[in-house]
Amino acid sequence: MGVISYFKKKKDEQNFRTTYEKYYDTIFKRISYLTGDMHAAEDLTQEVFMKLYNSPPDHNNIAAWLNKVSTNISYNYIRDRKIHEGKNEVIYEKEMDNVVSIEEAAINNCEVDLTKKALNILSTRDRMCLLLKFSGYKYSEIAEVIGVDKNSVGTLISRAQTKFKDNYLKLEKRGE
Incomplete structure (x- = not known):
């Protein structure tokens, strides 16, 4: 069976x-x-x-x-x-x-605040130059928006970056 x-x-x-x-x-x-x-x-x-x-x-x-x-x-x-x-x-x-740790988020928030403060100290034209440049605009477009010759945009951006850096470092040093 x-x-x-x-x-x-x-x-x-x-x-x-x-x-x-x-x-x-x-x-x-x-x-x-x-x-x-x-x-x-x-x-x-x-x-x-x-x-x-x-x-x-x-x-x-x-x-x-x-x-x-x-x-x-x-x-x-x-x-x-x-x-x-x-x-x-x-x-x-x-x-x-x-995942961003709480510490990283706090540092990022401080850097964002510091960046905003440093930008706000700049003149309107310098602030616009930097914001447009780092948003991907071309020199000709930046020149049109801020009302300058396109050949001077590079110099304006370079000077604005230097001013921004100085402002940022001063604010950072003061602990703002």
Whole structure:
């Protein structure tokens, strides 16, 4: 009598229970050893025996079948766990790249405030030159906006940068 008839035709719960009790510890230990996770081993061992109950092998070597199925299930679990952990690491690293510490935020806020103060000290024309230049405008466009010859824009920007730097350093030194 083959295993199929052993479980399927008779639906003999007692024979299944006997097989379960005989091999449960061995299969649990095997899966636990392979996965390194006793909690997962409990679930995976149950899965092995569910497979045995629902789709028993067509031969009588139940021990070999249980070992093969438990090994396959363990390796599938390990592979899936590595994939999941790899995705979590990538997500964590991306999130950490986006996180700004409180200290960095405070420093950034201080620098922004200092920059605004240094810009506000400049004349309107110098401030406009710098803001337009660092917003990506071309010299010809800056010249048109501030009403000067385009050949003098480079000199104006250079002088405005020097004034801005001096103002910034003075404010920084005073602790503003």
